[in-house]
Amino acid sequence: MLQILASALNAFPVACFLINSEHRVIHWNMACEVLTGVSARVIVGTKDQGKAFYACDRMVMADLVLDGAASNQVDALYHGKFRPSSTVPGTYEAEDFFPNFGKEGRWLYFTAARICDVHGTPIGAIETLQDVTARQQAEAALHLSNERFKALSWIDDLTQLYNSRRFHEVLDNEISRAARYAHPLSLMVFDIDYFKQINDTHGHQEGDRVLRLIAEQLRQWQREADHLFRFGGDEFAVILPETNAAAAHSAATRLVEAWRQFNGNGAGAATHGSTLSVGVTQLKADDTAETLVRRADQAAYEAKRLGRDRVIGA
Known part of the structure; x- marks a missing residue:
């Protein structure tokens, strides 16, 4: 079953990774390797998921939801950039700019949710990430165009x-x-x-x-x-x-x-x-x-x- 799950996640075109109850990375799919430039071979088994996204070692969204972080705790790291899921309690989604990706950085949309066993005990968390830089740039260009039109008016x-x-x-x-x-x-x-x-x-x-x-x-x-x-x-x-x-x-x-x-x-x-x-x-x-x-x-x-x-x- 675990092998089937790993194969499915590797075939999944959206970047995602799993951490266990100790916050160790247990899966890092191929799309996540492409997005971050970090190979699964290097990161699986470590607690270095934060280093893949930020200039310093810090908690990521998956770490927060695994620990059952309240909204005010999530806000401390993602102020004004996140929102709770409307369908799954304790799940969050966010959009933020990551300056360490590529030459000019990238905008990512990401979600995180706890994984529980049959008894409801948290055993890990999953985080998914999508590159939304093109959309952000299009929206910024549209906003600039609207502002210019407004100024001309x-x-x-x-x-x-x-x-x-x-x-x-x-x-x-x-x-x-x-x-x-x-x-x-x-x-x-x-x-x-x-x-x-x-x-x-x-x-x-x-x-x-x-x-x-x-x-x-x-x-x-x-x-x-x-x-x-x-x-x-x-x-x-x-x-x-x-x-x-x-x-x-x-x-x-x-x-x-x-x-x-x-x-x-x-x-x-x-x-x-x-x-x-x-x-x-x-x-x-x-x-x-x-x-x-x-x-x-x-x-x-x-x-x-x-x-x-x-x-x-x-």
Whole structure:
């Protein structure tokens, strides 16, 4: 019977090994030799199963289930990477990365279960292992692709700034963070004065050129923590974390002056002498994202009403 079992396990295409009640390896099938690079001749009769998988000698899953380890004991070695079997009590399955296999390591899915005699006394354990590296790599590539697609969906094609969809996500997060830590947060919104005339007189390609130049100036002007957005059309917004109303007003004034200077340094023809009307405001205790944006918008409208090319705080 034992010979039949050994032959069956050797013919089994899934890597597996058996240990006895003393934790000694009593069978190491051919698939396990291929997977680990360790021959049965070397390991059978030893307690070196841990060395075949890890850089140091340690217990493997089969050792744990043989000793009847509780979930918290298994968690100590396979934290967040294992789960109990839904069908056989005391049996576990896990998935983990093994850096010592091959040049770049391998991901293995493995299971372990106790073997008991007719009286229910544990006499050993079996562990099976499958190489799931290809699946893990495919899932990682898919996740990366999804993240890239998500990031692209946040970007305005023309200016390469974040778009309005991303604006609302970031603003909600920054409002929550500012409220949690009682830190200041300000918002700046602006548009280009008489932008419609640029489009009507010089064409949309010239209007697009001005928008790209504004985006370049914004990137040069911004601080590391600031978030830049194009809403659409000629409307832009900047979220300024850790910034109070006075500092936001000062930063906005520097932007308006930088755009004036840019025009004065020979770029006036490219920008068609355009100017900026800017509104700034600081988050208040009872603000929502909607009220904060509305107040900044109103300040920008007031800047236009008062003659444009200026900053108004609210």
